[in-house]
Amino acid sequence: MTRVVLASTSPARLSLLRAGGIEPQTIAPLVDEDEVTAVGRAQGLITNTSQMVGLLARAKAEAVLHRPEVAGAVIIGCDSSLEFDGESLGKPHLPEVAIDRWKKLRGKSGRLYSGHWVIDNRDPANPIAVGSVSHATVHFANLSDAEIEAYVATGEPLKVAGAFTIDGLGGAFISRIEGDPHTVVGLSLPTLRELMMELGIEYPTLWSKPIG
Numbered sequence: 001m002t003r004v005v006l007a008s009t010s011p012a013r014l015s016l017l018r019a020g021g022i023e024p025q026t027i028a029p030l031v032d033e034d035e036v037t038a039v040g041r042a043q044g045l046i047t048n049t050s051q052m053v054g055l056l057a058r059a060k061a062e063a064v065l066h067r068p069e070v071a072g073a074v075i076i077g078c079d080s081s082l083e084f085d086g087e088s089l090g091k092p093h094l095p096e097v098a099i100d101r102w103k104k105l106r107g108k109s110g111r112l113y114s115g116h117w118v119i120d121n122r123d124p125a126n127p128i129a130v131g132s133v134s135h136a137t138v139h140f141a142n143l144s145d146a147e148i149e150a151y152v153a154t155g156e157p158l159k160v161a162g163a164f165t166i167d168g169l170g171g172a173f174i175s176r177i178e179g180d181p182h183t184v185v186g187l188s189l190p191t192l193r194e195l196m197m198e199l200g201i202e203y204p205t206l207w208s209k210p211i212g
Helices: 011-019 033-042 049-063 095-105 145-153 169-173 181-185 189-198
Strands: 004-006 074-084 087-089 109-120 128-140 174-178
Touching: 004 011, 011 181, 033 049, 049 074, 049 109, 049 128, 095 145, 109 181, 109 189, 128 181, 128 189, 145 169, 169 174, 181 189
Parallel strands: 004 074
Antiparallel strands: 074 087, 074 109, 109 128, 128 174
């Protein structure tokens, strides 16, 4: 079995991996996302949402690389953001921001990007890294003001990229998704499998126990 470390405290990503048979150790990466993004833009490394989530995913994975408990493990870093009307929308944090955002999103669509950075640290003297960004188009239902206010009042949309989920209360407010739905949750399992293949790691070795 290949030991997995998830450089994230996202409950949705953890649940997604567990549902897929992977029981990772989770470590908070403690990355200042605003600072990483600002530096990336200043250096010309970020000109769009795809590049931003890719860079942040890398920063999160690398932030835990030198911790002793990740020696011998494969590290997964992720980041997600919704691109809508030319803007990258992360977590709204405040209820008024979430309400305003949903009033703009309702009845329309946006593209959700999830960045992935995987570091093979099984040999700590020679870590190898690969990364990829996946995306999916999300079509939002035409919610009423009352529905928006009720949803935001639950607190769920305040701490998730784009101010919505598909695996929680917000699932009823998504009309359809074009692309891999795992991407919208925040970690694409098909993309993860492809990255593991690049590293020469058999995906089933990530499973903590036989499925079935």
